[in-house]
């Protein structure tokens with residue numbers, strides 16, 4: 020009696036573990052495309068730090084994402100910083116994923 024109960028208990032736990040493992044494996048597979056979101060912003064370049072692939076942008080309100088503010092952004096590639104300079108008004112694209120937020124595109128207006 021006692022042994023039977025214990026066995027089914029262990030079986031239940033095992034099924035649970037397998038289910039959880041299966042679910043998280045499926046999750047990892049699809050994580051990137053599902054959780055990465057793109058946002059479009061407009062702002063003025065405040066300063067550029069090529070060595071650290073950073074750009075300071077005083078940006079306007081980004082609907083459903085963040086209010087207007089002056090903040091630093093990481094850029095996907097240093098090359099994005101070649102065609103802009105402080106004072107430029109720009110359109111930019113932000114990619115937000117579990118890896119963090121990165122500017123993937125900057126275009127001078």
Ligand SMILES: [Cu+2]
Pocket residue numbers: 078085086087088089090
């Ligand atoms: Cu911001």
